[in-house]
Amino acid sequence: MQPLLIEPNIPYVCPVCSEPLVSQQSGRTYSCLNLHSFDRAKEGYLNLFPVQFKHSKEPGDNKQMMVARRLFLEHGFYEPMAQAVAMMIDINHSPDKNIQLLDLGCGEGYYSRKIAHFCKQSEHINLHGIDIAKFAIAAAAKKQVNAKFVVASANRLPYLDEYFDFVVRLFAPSDDAELNRILKTSGYLLTVTPGPRHLWQLKEYIYDEVKEHASESLVPKGFEQLTTQRISYKIVPESEQRMALLQMTPFAWQANENVQKTINDLESLEIETDFILTLFVKAMT
Numbered sequence: 585m586q587p588l589l590i591e592p593n594i595p596y597v598c599p600v601c602s603e604p605l606v607s608q609q610s611g612r613t614y615s616c617l618n619l620h621s622f623d624r625a626k627e628g629y630l631n632l633f634p635v636q637f638k639h640s641k642e643p644g645d646n647k648q649m650m651v652a653r654r655l656f657l658e659h660g661f662y663e664p665m666a667q668a669v670a671m672m673i674d675i676n677h678s679p680d681k682n683i684q685l686l687d688l689g690c691g692e693g694y695y696s697r698k699i700a701h702f703c704k705q706s707e708h709i710n711l712h713g714i715d716i717a718k719f720a721i722a723a724a725a726k727k728q729v730n731a732k733f734v735v736a737s738a739n740r741l742p743y744l745d746e747y748f749d750f751v752v753r754l755f756a757p758s759d760d761a762e763l764n765r766i767l768k769t770s771g772y773l774l775t776v777t778p779g780p781r782h783l784w785q786l787k788e789y790i791y792d793e794v795k796e797h798a799s800e801s802l803v804p805k806g807f808e809q810l811t812t813q814r815i816s817y818k819i820v821p822e823s824e825q826r827m828a829l830l831q832m833t834p835f836a837w838q839a840n841e842n843v844q845k846t847i848n849d850l851e852s853l854e855i856e857t858d859f860i861l862t863l864f865v866k867a868m869t
């Protein structure tokens with residue numbers, strides 16, 4: 585057996601027994617004192633989601649949704665929102681201080697890349713991303729080699745207590761107790777959720793009656809809300825981008841073949857985007 589290397593700043597705990605993980609000398613394998621062991625994939629990510637916790641063969645978004653999301657996002661339709669996310673991080677980040685930031689439910693990593701690109705102090709941000717979908721994490725890791733991507737569940741985050749200064753969560757699920765555990769006291773949680781009229785015109789083709797989303801996000805237990813910002817603007821995606829947008833949303837399942845064809849064949853469709861950014865702080869206990 586190779587000697588263990590006690591690297592400083594290893595953020596991970598074993599997903600099976602919750603003991604800290606240490607790295608083997610090659611840095612390719614991580615293991616705990618109970619000898620549960622996890623290999624780094626060739627793309628550079630770590631899979632800390634053991635099969636015994638899987639409720640399905642391919643949990644999270646499937647490959648088709650991931651590819652559609654990347655195609656749509658890379659056209660820049662949500663870039664103004666990504667810029668606002670970066671600005672909120674910048675405003676709440678002390679200059680020259682190194683921070684640990686987690687993109688929770690990061691998907692194929694679009695926003696992790698945008699945070700690195702737009703944040704003024706990005707050299708001081710150690711970026712981590714987790715998602716339960718292995719395809720998405722592999723794609724994220726390939727594109728951003730200096731960020732640390734992990735396959736894991738939001739309900740059982742494989743990180744040390746109070747490791748993170750900042751968590752961002754865009755359109756993804758989370759668990760309040762786990763968020764509390766991994767954030768430092770006074771650490772920040774930034775969420776992005778759909779605003780009341782998000783993708784209204786697309787939904788009009790799918791639902792008989794379109795309902796507005798709530799205009800406020802729920803305050804997670806153990807957090808206090810600091811600020812909220814609503815960003816809305818119109819986009820006019822072309823047919824292929826429109827179909828990708830449809831594929832990456834949960835309401836894609838509701839659109840039968842006829843509806844999909846109608847949306848595909850439209851000459852043009854102006855669609856409202858509507859995002860609610862909410863900044864929370866972990867409350868003192």
Ligand SMILES: C[S@@+](CC[C@H](N)C(=O)[O-])C[C@H]1O[C@@H](n2cnc3c(N)ncnc32)[C@H](O)[C@@H]1O
Pocket residue numbers: 643644645653688689690691692694695714715716717720736737738739753754755756757
């Ligand atoms: C709507 S997508 C958002 C992805 C990315 N944040 C974005 O906005 O482009 C939701 C993501 O949450 C992931 N997800 C779903 N359940 C999860 C869980 N229990 N733990 C971690 N990730 C999960 C999905 O695989 C998917 O990538």
Ligand SMILES: [Zn+2]
Pocket residue numbers: 598599600601602603616617618619620
């Ligand atoms: Zn273990």
